[in-house]
Amino acid sequence: MTRRTTDSWQGAAAILLGLLAMISIPPFESDATSIPGRGWSVAVFLLIFATAIASLIPMRRLVAAIILFAGAHLIAWLLIGSLSGNEGKATVSFGLLLAAGWVLAWRAATVLSSLKARTKFADYALRLLIPAIFGAWILILWEAATRGAGIPFILLPPPSAIGARLAESVGVLTADVRQTVFKAVLAGYILGCAGGFVAAILADRVPFLRRGLLPIGNMVSALPIIGVAPIMVMWFGFDWQSKAAVVIILTFFPMLVNTVAGLAAAGHMERDLMRTYASSDWQTLLKLRLPAAMPFIFNALKINSTLALIGAIIAEFFGTPIVGMGFRISTEIGRMNVDMVWAEIAVAAIIGSIFYGAIALTERTVTFWHPSVRGGQT
Amino acid sequence: MKPDSFKDKIVPVSTILLVIVAVWYVAAVLMNTPFQRDMDKRANVERSQVEFIGATLAQPKPILPAPHQVIVNVYENTFLRSVTSNRSLVYHAWVTLSSTAVGFLFGSLLGILIAVGIVHVKVLERSLMPWIIASQTVPILAIAPMVIVVLGAINITGLLPKALISTYLSFFPVAVGMVKGLRSPEIMHLDLMRTYNASATQTFFKLRVPASVPFLFASMKVAVAASLVGAIVGELPTGAVAGIGAKLLAGSYYSQTIDIWAALVAGSVLAALLVSIVTIVGRLVDKAMGGKPA
Structure with missing residues (x-):
């Protein structure tokens, strides 16, 4: 050619x-x-x-x-x-x-x-x-x-300076990541997503709950929930537990709403097929409806990965021990060390992308049957 | 499964809301009990059980304020104060609303522009789209304090920096939604336009734009909520001057829990208002364009 x-x-x-x-x-x-x-x-x-x-x-x-x-x-x-x-x-x-x-x-x-x-x-x-x-x-x-x-350096430091600062302060940045990501974000993310998932299964079993929870969940997703951060800091103290609590609240509703929507995604034909197999409700759930809901669940996991990181960082603005990404950002900006702030943001960006990428990769292996993965027409 | 009608929903929703309120009261009593007991011991007050519960629900700085305390606070600060007083929630909500609205408008315009570019220029699609998606995996809200402080250092303060953050947060949903919308016409319709010998501009305005309107409004609903969050977070580092975010921060500095909850309520009402305005405008536009109710 x-x-x-x-x-x-x-x-x-x-x-x-x-x-x-x-x-x-x-x-x-x-x-x-x-x-x-x-x-x-x-x-x-x-x-x-x-x-x-x-x-x-x-x-x-x-x-x-x-x-x-x-x-x-x-x-x-x-x-x-x-x-x-x-x-x-x-x-x-x-x-x-x-x-x-x-x-x-x-x-x-x-x-x-x-x-x-x-x-x-x-x-x-x-x-x-x-x-x-x-x-x-x-x-x-x-x-x-x-x-x-x-x-002026304060306004926007050149990338080379940010890179140099990043290389210089690996120790501090690692400690911040450990505090914010490995303690607060991961704990909150896992608990919040699991909670939303369990609530969705419950809502699916009990139609009354589904009718009640779904509109509430939809409404809550439009609210600025991040505002609960100061309350959580007051309740659970300055350490990572309060950040995890914020992350749990932030991630719960997207998971709930998406999973409920996903559980309704299996077609009538497939459901009828399961009926002709005389499968029980739980069997239908496990073998047909949960796999069919996977694209929705992964969508929620992806949305939540970003939300969790944001939630933990913002919650740290309201009070932390002297370590953590949000703490570093808010104190270093106060001292006008703009390059350090940018370095921290670069780290947050990399971690956010890795987090997201890992979920996207898992999605490809789990939903190998989905047209968007097989490369067919969606 | 057919969608639940409004009548099907009203009973379950109100039941669950009632349960939430009940749990809230119980939690308020339980969480405020230790402090109340300490206070009573120190003041040598003996109370009956009922009086004690009443006292836990009427603390000035409770760990968890009871719903009625929050409602009274919201009512007082909304209707009883002059709108210009800086204790008035209306005043703070207005400050937040103005930067939300400006940010949302710019964000939507930017999103639409980017989407039009992406749909028409292939290089833009292939080089920009991955970055647009990547930009959302970045916890960008973390940048908010820096934008505020840095712009403050060169004397740009007030509405603009906050609006900038809202813009950043709201352009993404609009851009992605509009790309989807502008691409939504079927091949058949595009072919029809070709048989009419329509130019690219004509196809764009007569087919692609009308087809994208429902997508636009769906994504604008997400964008306006994101924009509000951006404005609230943008108010945090300004040293608590004005706005709902500032109210939250001030509340957390002085442990004014009732104020925090009231600010939360105000923020939620604002969010609900904004989303419903977008929804209503969307419906009106849909109707004006001859859409039939689904």
Whole structure:
């Protein structure tokens, strides 16, 4: 398959941006301490024009994507590398160069997303690579904007500083994670989800309960339940128990509502089949309706994974022992250690994603029969 | 299983609510008993059983206030105080409501814009969608205090920072719902538009947008609730100035449990109001577009 690349407005835009940058040269103010040499400027401009022109020539898409990808990121690397020592001294020209690099990366992503993967592995790699380019450029632009334009550290620290702080304070962060995630979140999550599940089974057995609990559960899900945090802190003290209690309350209702909905998901045909097998209510529940409810239950588990983390962190704003992610965030922001706050948020983000990812993976193995997993039409 | 009608629900719901209230009273008596006993011992008061129970339900700073105490507090602070007093719940609710509404509006607009982009530009779908989903696995509410404090440091205070948090929380449900909605027209309908030789814009406005309206309102209901939570949490780190979140924080500083519960009630009423407004507007729009009641 030798489908060629088509016209690229991004290539033209990159050339235009490069020309504009050339007019508005130099890229750094004259009083910057370590202005890069002539060789650097030549390399950057050459790279921009070469990559942009390459994107205008019809060629195989894979080749074009590789050239664009390499070119755009080399430009970014050169630009970011030149920033050290020149903080806050970047000029319009620097911004234009960066914009040219970004447009080229956009082109790379466009070409990549028009590629049709032939193997499953390639498809998977593509699916990771395209968002990864997007994420990488957010970081690149962030880094360049904060350091190049000299945005005050308090307002937005550059990613490199956050990374350095993260590496520096592994010990503190681990202790915080242990307190917040492994004690409060996990305990609360397990108890809350289990409680919601049991309540749902009960509600399913007793129609009276279902009619009463379901509207209440639906209503409660719209309420700002997080507000019970101060009450729980008052009742169960400052340690992790109060956070676990908040998490239990937060996770209970989504689980209840989703499980009840899921238990109603099995079709009439399948139910009738179970009847013809003369299976008891419990057998129908275990062998037909619970498996059919799994997508709903996992949906609740996913919603709850985020809720649990948020609940525990927010509850820590109302009082904690001197460890925990919420505690760290609220005290470090008070001391204006913004990089530490960002490091903590980065950790929270990673843990949230791992938590979510683990549940999604379990879901794929448990609901292997579901059309969305098999890859058929839903 | 056919959905339960309103008449089927009313008895079970009110029964369960009654049970909750009963349990609440019992719990209030039990939880407030130790403190009351201590107080009575110190003051050398002898009470009969009934008097004692009455006393546990009338403490000024109970561990668990009785429902009637909360209701009286809500009533006093809602109807008996002037609206501008900073003890008035109406005042605090208004502060929270204003940032919720601004955040919700911006969030919905942003969500719709992103959804339109995702549906029409393939690169956006493939590079943005994973991040939109990932952004929700991140406990983003944790950022709230920083947004407030940092923006406060450069003299942006008041409504805007809180609205920003609400915006962030409410754009996601709308974006995802709208993507689903804009994609909901069947192939058959899209083909029909093609046979009419409709342009992409015409297909968008005459087919995709009308088809997405029910999805939009369903997701806006979720978004408005999320937006309210964002506004409340956004009020926590401002040092308890105004708003329902500030009321919660102040209550927890001074152990004013009744105030905390009253603030919770106010927040819940606000949430219920907002969700029902969205629901009603949704129904009206549906009707105006010629939808038949299901």
